[in-house]
Amino acid sequence: MAIQHAKPGEVFDVGPLGDAIADTKTSTLLKTATFEVLRLNLPAGKVIAEHKARGEITVQCIEGRVTFTAMGNANELTAGKMLFLSAAEPHEVQAMEDSSLLVTLMLAKK
Template identity: 30%
Template sequence: MSNTKKTGVSFDVQESIKYAEDSVVSQTLLNKDTGTITLFAFDEGQGLSEHTAPFDAVVHVLDGQAKVTLGGEPHDVRAGEMIIMPANVPHALQAEQRFKMLLTMIRGE
């Protein structure tokens, strides 16, 4: 589906990405100069190591549960919740159970 979904056509975001054993799967839905929208599926125990990004990002939890660490402070996030990750703040993510998220990154100030 990477950049192949036509605008104005509905689709089931939950079914658009599948879990893979011992893996993190990602799929870019939209990639523009102004930002990106990416789906992720994390198997239990998988994660993203601490890093920073030069732009604000929003994590919208679609399924499961994860721990998001922002600036050294852990936050438990569950299906239906969102968390905003500010630009230039170190963050990491660890799936405490299988976990799907929609990541929206906003480029700009």
């Protein structure tokens, strides 16, 4: 079965999950040839080791609290906070609480 992504003009919910956060898996909300948007759900204590994305990214915290380390700085993201990184910038994420992030990746041309 193909993964369902949002279609142009379709409205979809990216609000807080509340109690359902623990049971909700990370999912790609939409993907085109130029960008991808995913909802990244992380349980408290989860660490995504340092890595980099080929293109520019934004990360917006929908709920919870994470420590996002990049460019020599550890920044706390809480609900409503957002950050931007240039392409290929190494970064790491650690969930301090059950957290949900909206991640937008600009897809670099091959």
